[in-house]
Amino acid sequence: MRIRAVTGHPLATALTTILTASILTACSGSEAPRRPGRTASAASSAASPSPGAVPGQDWRRNRACVSGHDMFTTQAAPYRRNAPNKIAEEWFDGSYEGVATIPPFPRDDDALLARTLLPDGWKPDARDGYRSTAASLVLCHTATATGKRRIMTCKFTVMGAPGPRSIPVVPGTHHFEVYESRTGRFVASFELESSEHRPAAPCPDSAYNVSKADVIAQPPSQDALTEKLRPLHEGTR
Structure with a gap:
């Protein structure tokens, strides 16, 4: 069962349970699986400030970015104007990797996602x-399911359990936020x-903490997506 952050309630507080992920591997797909979940001691260490910690912290309100905290470092390449900038991507797959305390998030954008394919280079x-330090920007991708119409079904095999699990793909609204890797500064959203x-x-190669209530958002x-990101990649925005 997935453990969700409590949102949209004035008394919502951060969950303090460190998540132990149950990794599910899709029956198809060519990408390497996401990083395995860390132990409790590793999660606590990851949540602590490091010498390369960036000053900006706005990215912590994004459920995709918060598990990709290692993308934000002062060792990252600087953002360059009128020059190519590489983009690292974090997408929500049910995992809050390395997060000791899950903060409340501003919206219920926890539909599962597959990684999008950015153009070569x-x-x-x-x-x-x-x-990852070669990227000067971090793209954080989440989605909110907007309908129940089943477009297709993705099948996952639960490791250590018999039989596959089927997760429906449904329509959704995709939220993209872009931050500067080196500073954590918010750059753009769409x-x-x-x-x-x-x-x-649409089918991710792996997902974490999946329950029967979960859905996968049909990609945009x-x-x-490429046209929205082009000015950021080219440094013209």
């Missing part, structure tokens, strides 16, 4: 040694609706 790759016109593959148009 836009994210850290073999030329950078796949180092939303895109799910699209059946050239969307990315790949072309629409």
Whole structure:
């Protein structure tokens, strides 16, 4: 069962339970699985300030960014104007990796997601040694389910349990927030609706803490996402 942050209530408080993730692996997909969950001691260590901690903390209100805290470091490449900038991506897959205390989030945007495919050369790759510090921007991606119409079904095999689990793919509103890796400074935000016109593959390769109530948001148009991010990648915004 997934453990969700309590949102939208004046008495909401941060959950203090460290999550132990049950990793589910999809039956299809070519990407490497997400990082495995950490132990309680590692989570506490990860939540502590490090020498490379960035000054800006706005990204902590985003449920996708909060588990990707290691993307924010003063060792990251600086954002450059009128020059190519690489983008690291964090997307919500049910995990709050390395988070000792889950903060309340401003919206119920916890539909599961697959990683979007950024154009070649836009994210850290073999030329950078796949180092996250090569990215000067972090794209944090969450989604809110907006309907119950089943577009398709993604099947996952629960490790250590018999039989696959089926998760429906439904329409959703996708929320994107972009932060500067080196400073944690908020840069831009935009939303895109799910699209059946050239969307990315909807089935994630892995997910965490999945319950029968969970859904996967149908991805937005790949072309629409690329055009929204182009000015940031090119440093013209």
